[in-house]
Amino acid sequence: MAAKLTYEEHELVSSLRQKNEEAFSYLYEHYSGALYGVIKQIVIDTELGNDVLQETFVNIWRRIDSYDETKGRLFTWMLNIARNAAIDKTRSKGFQQSQKQVPLDGDVIQPSVRPGVDDYGLKRLILKLKDEQRLLIDLSYFQGYTHQQIATALHIPLGTVKTRIRSALTQLRALMQ
Amino acid sequence: MNVKEYISSGIIESYVLGLASEAESQEFEQNCVQYPEIAQARTAFEIALEEKMLEDAVAVPLPLKQKIDEKIKSSTFETATEYLEDERTPVRQIGAWRWIAAASLILLVVSLYWTISTTKKYRDLQAQNKELQEKIQQSTAQVSDMQDDMEKLKHPMKTAALKSEDDRAYAIVYWDTVSASRNVYLMINNLPQAPTDKQYQLWALLNNEPIDLGMIEVKQKRLLYQMKNVQNAQAFAITLEPKGGSEKPTTAPIALSNL
Numbered sequence: 001m002a003a004k005l006t007y008e009e010h011e012l013v014s015s016l017r018q019k020n021e022e023a024f025s026y027l028y029e030h031y032s033g034a035l036y037g038v039i040k041q042i043v044i045d046t047e048l049g050n051d052v053l054q055e056t057f058v059n060i061w062r063r064i065d066s067y068d069e070t071k072g073r074l075f076t077w078m079l080n081i082a083r084n085a086a087i088d089k090t091r092s093k094g095f096q097q098s099q100k101q102v103p104l105d106g107d108v109i110q111p112s113v114r115p116g117v118d119d120y121g122l123k124r125l126i127l128k129l130k131d132e133q134r135l136l137i138d139l140s141y142f143q144g145y146t147h148q149q150i151a152t153a154l155h156i157p158l159g160t161v162k163t164r165i166r167s168a169l170t171q172l173r174a175l176m177q
Numbered sequence: 178m179n180v181k182e183y184i185s186s187g188i189i190e191s192y193v194l195g196l197a198s199e200a201e202s203q204e205f206e207q208n209c210v211q212y213p214e215i216a217q218a219r220t221a222f223e224i225a226l227e228e229k230m231l232e233d234a235v236a237v238p239l240p241l242k243q244k245i246d247e248k249i250k251s252s253t254f255e256t257a258t259e260y261l262e263d264e265r266t267p268v269r270q271i272g273a274w275r276w277i278a279a280a281s282l283i284l285l286v287v288s289l290y291w292t293i294s295t296t297k298k299y300r301d302l303q304a305q306n307k308e309l310q311e312k313i314q315q316s317t318a319q320v321s322d323m324q325d326d327m328e329k330l331k332h333p334m335k336t337a338a339l340k341s342e343d344d345r346a347y348a349i350v351y352w353d354t355v356s357a358s359r360n361v362y363l364m365i366n367n368l369p370q371a372p373t374d375k376q377y378q379l380w381a382l383l384n385n386e387p388i389d390l391g392m393i394e395v396k397q398k399r400l401l402y403q404m405k406n407v408q409n410a411q412a413f414a415i416t417l418e419p420k421g422g423s424e425k426p427t428t429a430p431i432a433l434s435n436l
């Protein structure tokens with residue numbers, strides 16, 4: 001199965017690099033739902049989520065030449081484009097006005113679980129983690145704060161933030177299987 | 178390096194999910210090249226993640242694909258600029274704009290300088306042109322005056338030379354006795370500079386009676402000075418009179434002639 005996927009992916013990438021629209025449509029049909037799921041868990045708002053998905057696929061089309069298969073799989077690359085686009089959107093002015101998002105500091109911590117949004121995908125897995133681990137994954141992965149920002153906000157040493165996030169991630173992986 | 182420990186440290190998940198720092202990512206990529214096991218472990222997690230996310234896929238609103246296709250087809254022209262934004266290299270963009278701004282500023286300064294200097298040259302040329310035109314007008318007028326004078330001299334005229342005893346004053350009277358007008362012209366060869374309060378006056382003499390023929394106003398580049406007409410005369414004389422002239426000579430003539 002893995003070998004076949006790799007082969008198909010290799011073919012898909014070279015077709016996309018040749019700006020093959022059929023390959024692009026295949027890519028969209030195959031992956032848009034998965035990426036949309038992640039985007040919605042970050043952006044929540046449907047309208048903004050649609051914008052982010054559009055941006056994501058336009059960027060995939062335009063930047064396929066910068067994808068380096070030695071560094072990871074195509075999906076990983078696309079997932080990071082989608083996540084970055086979604087986090088960028090939550091930092092845009094319009095989003096902050098509509099969501100009344102408050103900058104991260106020690107006193108104000110966003111609720112890490114939102115009903116309706118969090119009952120599928122990675123978020124559902126995160127629910128199974130300890131509260132503290134869940135908070136760290138939410139802040140870093142879904143809200144895009146850097147380890148340093150989290151360390152400052154939660155008054156935890158940077159090294160501790162890093163090891164705790166890593167341990168949360170390995171647990172998350174175990175939960176995936 | 179303990180590869181197994183490294184693999185289970187969480188770095189793989191951290192890298193794949195985009196949570197590793199720049200330094201950690203670089204180190205991880207090197208390790209993947211050096212230790213195929215690490216690369217394999219990475220791929221295994223990537224596949225697991227991909228499968229998990231495909232499982233949890235969410236239905237996408239239908240019209241989105243059409244919008245994306247439209248954007249992609251129309252984007253061929255705008256790719257260049259938007260690509261820069263995507264790559265997050267505002268520095269390069271600002272750099273380009275800075276160069277363009279600098280270039281246009283230089284262009285503006287150069288063209289302003291050119292405009293100013295050209296305008297100045299144009300004005301200078303205009304002034305020079307005007308000056309030349311005035312000079313030509315003056316010269317043309319002088320030439321035409323001279324030609325008039327020459328024409329006058331072609332008439333058969335009586336002449337009388339007026340000379341002082343010391344030869345310092347010397348003038349010639351041309352008297353047109355042929356035409357009815359009886360014009361009198363004076364050609365000055367030399368006249369000493371008159372004192373500022375005095376002026377030379379020309380007289381005709383008839384039966385020892387002086388007749389005023391007018392003041393001699395020495396202008397440069399004039400061949401003949403037209404004086405007052407006189408019907409009859411036996412001699413001409415020049416006297417030095419107070420400025421404005423006298424009805425009768427108040428001094429002895431400095432130059433005298435007989436016809």
